[in-house]
Amino acid sequence: MRLGLFDSGVGGISVLKKVIELCPNNEFLYLADTARLPYGVKTTNEIEKIAEEISFWFSNQNIDALLVACNTTNAIALDVIKKNSNVPVFDLIVSAASTINESRVGVLATPSTVKTKAYTNAILEFKPKTYVIEQPCPELVPMIEMDNINSDEITDVAIKYLQPLLEQRIHSLILGCSHYPLITPFFTRVLPSGVKLIDPAEALSLKLKLFIDSKTSNFLKRKNLVDSKFYVTSNPRKFSIKAKHWLNVFPEVKLVSLQKKGCVS
Numbered sequence: 001m002r003l004g005l006f007d008s009g010v011g012g013i014s015v016l017k018k019v020i021e022l023c024p025n026n027e028f029l030y031l032a033d034t035a036r037l038p039y040g041v042k043t044t045n046e047i048e049k050i051a052e053e054i055s056f057w058f059s060n061q062n063i064d065a066l067l068v069a070c071n072t073t074n075a076i077a078l079d080v081i082k083k084n085s086n087v088p089v090f091d092l093i094v095s096a097a098s099t100i101n102e103s104r105v106g107v108l109a110t111p112s113t114v115k116t117k118a119y120t121n122a123i124l125e126f127k128p129k130t131y132v133i134e135q136p137c138p139e140l141v142p143m144i145e146m147d148n149i150n151s152d153e154i155t156d157v158a159i160k161y162l163q164p165l166l167e168q169r170i171h172s173l174i175l176g177c178s179h180y181p182l183i184t185p186f187f188t189r190v191l192p193s194g195v196k197l198i199d200p201a202e203a204l205s206l207k208l209k210l211f212i213d214s215k216t217s218n219f220l221k222r223k224n225l226v227d228s229k230f231y232v233t234s235n236p237r238k239f240s241i242k243a244k245h246w247l248n249v250f251p252e253v254k255l256v257s258l259q260k261k262g263c264v265s
């Protein structure tokens with residue numbers, strides 16, 4: 001199958017890697033809207049417009065399903081994406097919320113995601129008695145995008161954001177921005193052992209696998225179709241260098257315009 005996924009930058013690579021683990025024999029089209037990164041401090045109107053442009057772009061890419069690898073767009077504009085997509089759409093937030101079993105849950109996310117309370121609302125739909133506390137983390141995405149990830153500074157920042165959640169004695173922690181699973185070792189280092197770490201991409205991948213299994217013939221499943229294509233809205237070289245950090249290879253990255261159909265170079 002040909003699967004589209006998108007994020008503002010490198011964050012969606014954490015989703016891509018999880019999906020490839022569970023659903024390897026597929027072709028992936030990864031779009032990073034690097035020209036407008038970060039999304040996490042943008043307004044509802046801005047994110048809705050972005051969501052419309054991205055779903056329009058993907059509607060011309062002949063994909064079989066679209067994966068929303070960005071929590072901010074997921075929280076604010078999932079309805080816009082679904083309305084403008086001609087294929088099934090898989091999201092992170094409801095997928096993760098449906099798997100939550102703990103009664104006290106912490107969420108780390110971008111300021112725009114936290115403002116919507118999308119995680120709280122989705123979790124309460126499934127388990128109304130759950131206590132959910134959400135923490136905005138404005139500094140993390142810029143640090144991860146700058147590849148500033150081995151510094152003491154990022155550990156200090158992670159501790160600062162986790163502190164209020166730990167004071168509320170959470171039993172699980174949702175990484176509610178796809179950039180954060182890229183720095184999982186920093187979270188596991190500072191989290192008490194009793195707190196379960198949740199990457200929403202796992203729940204998304206499970207749902208996607210069921211969909212793929214129901215649609216794909218055994219013949220196709222056996223074929224090795226692993227293939228990923230990367231597109232950005234600015235500076236392909238810079239994205240390729242950054243992506244190598246997470247993928248171990250320099251991906252070929254093409255520049256696209258979301259205002260026009262297809263590639264511009």
Ligand code: DGL
Nearest residue numbers: 011038039040071072178
């Ligand atoms: N990685 C995205 C998310 O999951 C967007 C982060 C950003 O651009 O601020 O929210």
